[in-house]
Amino acid sequence: PSVNQPYRTGFHFQPPKNWMNDPNGPMIYKGIYHLFYQWNPKGAVWGNIVWAHSTSTDLINWEPHPPAIFPSEPFDINGCWSGSVTILPNGKPVILYTGIDPKNQQVQNIAEPKNISDPYLREWTKSTLNPLMAPDAVNGINASSFRDPTTAWLGQDKKWRVIIGSKINRRGLAITYTSKDFLKWEKSPEPLHYDDGSGMWECPDFFPVTRSGSKGVETSSFGEPNEIKHVLKVSLDDTKHDYYTIGTYDRVKDKFVPDSGFKMDGTAPRYDYGKYYASKTFYDSAKSRRILWGWTNESSSVDDDVEKGWSGIQTIPRKIWLDRSGKQLIQWPVREVERLRTKEVKNLRNKVLKSGSRLEVYGVTAAQADVEVLFKVRDLEKADVIDPSWTDPQLICSQMNVSVKSSFGPFGLMVLASKNLEEYTSVYFRIFKARQNSGKFVVVMCSDQSRSSLEEDNDKTTYGAFVDINPYKPIPLRALIDHSVVESFGGKGRACITSRVYPKLAIGKSSHLFAFNYGSQSVDVLNLNAWSMNSAQIS
Numbered sequence: 205p206s207v208n209q210p211y212r213t214g215f216h217f218q219p220p221k222n223w224m225n226d227p228n229g230p231m232i233y234k235g236i237y238h239l240f241y242q243w244n245p246k247g248a249v250w251g252n253i254v255w256a257h258s259t260s261t262d263l264i265n266w267e268p269h270p271p272a273i274f275p276s277e278p279f280d281i282n283g284c285w286s287g288s289v290t291i292l293p294n295g296k297p298v299i300l301y302t303g304i305d306p307k308n309q310q311v312q313n314i315a316e317p318k319n320i321s322d323p324y325l326r327e328w329t330k331s332t333l334n335p336l337m338a339p340d341a342v343n344g345i346n347a348s349s350f351r352d353p354t355t356a357w358l359g360q361d362k363k364w365r366v367i368i369g370s371k372i373n374r375r376g377l378a379i380t381y382t383s384k385d386f387l388k389w390e391k392s393p394e395p396l397h398y399d400d401g402s403g404m405w406e407c408p409d410f411f412p413v414t415r416s417g418s419k420g421v422e423t424s425s426f427g428e429p430n431e432i433k434h435v436l437k438v439s440l441d442d443t444k445h446d447y448y449t450i451g452t453y454d455r456v457k458d459k460f461v462p463d464s465g466f467k468m469d470g471t472a473p474r475y476d477y478g479k480y481y482a483s484k485t486f487y488d489s490a491k492s493r494r495i496l497w498g499w500t501n502e503s504s505s506v507d508d509d510v511e512k513g514w515s516g517i518q519t520i521p522r523k524i525w526l527d528r529s530g531k532q533l534i535q536w537p538v539r540e541v542e543r544l545r546t547k548e549v550k551n552l553r554n555k556v557l558k559s560g561s562r563l564e565v566y567g568v569t570a571a572q573a574d575v576e577v578l579f580k581v582r583d584l585e586k587a588d589v590i591d592p593s594w595t596d597p598q599l600i601c602s603q604m605n606v607s608v609k610s611s612f613g614p615f616g617l618m619v620l621a622s623k624n625l626e627e628y629t630s631v632y633f634r635i636f637k638a639r640q641n642s643g644k645f646v647v648v649m650c651s652d653q654s655r656s657s658l659e660e661d662n663d664k665t666t667y668g669a670f671v672d673i674n675p676y677k678p679i680p681l682r683a684l685i686d687h688s689v690v691e692s693f694g695g696k697g698r699a700c701i702t703s704r705v706y707p708k709l710a711i712g713k714s715s716h717l718f719a720f721n722y723g724s725q726s727v728d729v730l731n732l733n734a735w736s737m738n739s740a741q742i743s
């Protein structure tokens with residue numbers, strides 16, 4: 205970030221310039237993390253898409269390399285779109301990606317490293333057998349809805365499987381292909397899964413999670429349902445959000461069966477309830493964890509993107525695992541990001557936030573910070589009863605903005621705030637009783653951008669999520685603040701909201717951080733730790 209570029213991030217991944225969208229083919233190879241991404245070499249708007257490439261030893265500091273894949277052959281001459289890496293049993297990584305052919309048809313191609321002894325895998329060779337999968341007159345695939353191959357997994361029969369996102373009319377589907385040699389692929393008669401009302405499924409991801417603990421497992425891992433569950437995630441083109449369902453994978457029928465209560469459409473839970481799309485996981489064999497990458501688009505106008513010369517960031521990679529309940533996923537920024545923490549502010553312990561009060565956190569670079577706070581509420585019997593028709597957390601957050609008082613809430617953080625609060629983004633909780641005398645509570649987490657900037661031209665949508673926690677216990681909130689992005693984690697990763705904001709006043713040293721409580725009941729801050737963050741080495 206600089207005076208001319210106040211919105212560039214200090215530790216979130218972004219290219220030196222131009223447009224970026226989906227993360228592609230994340231992996232670890234010979235101890236080095238690779239990230240490819242959809243990039244326009246020619247400007248700050250989408251187009252001319254290539255696979256740009258960077259590597260890292262810690263997922264935070266990155267070294268750029270020349271684009272790994274760019275249009276060069278008939279099977280990808282109009283674009284090299286999203287795809288994934290599979291590490292073959294001999295240790296060799298291969299890329300499957302979507303190419304756009306001269307007729308603007310979407311086809312699937314393979315690329316292999318030119319030299320596997322180069323840990324940076326700087327050069328890639330496209331197979332002359334490409335395209336490996338193509339829509340044709342007999343297979344009934346829509347040539348403009350056939351893209352984004354996943355990491356492949358091995359079945360019992362030693363055949364590889366991969367899914368491709370697609371749609372037929374309003375039916376979103378994950379088409380399965382199988383192969384013995386990774387080169388000759390055959391379309392399965394049945395998709396892995398589909399949903400009739402959901403529209404196009406972009407960037408599917410399909411992976412196993414363990415029922416115990418937070419360790420990740422390799423993509424081909426399989427086990428009994430009491431040991432391993434499977435996750436199907438899709439990016440719904442219609443709503444531009446990433447949704448997941450948890451279920452079982454029947455590997456004889458090659459069918460994914462969501463657990464009861466899950467439906468693979470816009471009613472499914474989201475990875476992130478803010479701006480977050482086209483995400484993808486990989487198994488980090490060095491640290492036995494599964495890591496999630498996701499793209500966060502701008503909330504400013506296209507004119508602003510062109511003027512600043514860039515668009516799009518990646519969120520901090522998150523470790524992702526199954527909650528003990530088996531009913532939701534948990535996400536937490538990779539530990540490596542904590543190495544950027546410096547100058548800790550630790551003087552905020554056991555403070556009472558009275559109704560209507562604010563507490564400034566001094567001594568932290570508030571525009572580039574990591575904040576962890578633990579709230580505690582008392583006398584929960586005084587909580588308001590939620591209106592039973594309030595089933596959409598985003599609506600609750602936008603209809604009851606930060607100035608509306610509940611018994612409990614809003615309380616939380618004001619980030620990227622100007623000194624006199626002409627501008628601020630508030631990330632906060634409200635707690636309601638589920639019903640009178642039920643002993644059950646509803647915890648809502650909001651990220652309100654409506655006051656984030658004096659500039660009018662931005663998308664300032666308010667976001668909201670339910671957080672499945674017990675409010676009798678301390679209520680944790682973490683925020684990663686980085687100039688124009690706020691990544692918030694409620695309940696230790698049970699609800700995540702990422703927002704983009706563009707303050708005019710609250711930039712650089714003029715940015716402030718507060719804890720606040722505008723609810724009518726007092727709230728305790730058991731503990732608040734804030735760290736100034738060093739910048740990462742990125743471009």
Ligand code: FRU
Pocket residue numbers: 225226242253285286302351352406407482
């Ligand atoms: C998702 C997406 C993918 C496609 C790529 C093109 O954002 O539309 O479906 O492969 O972006 O850049």
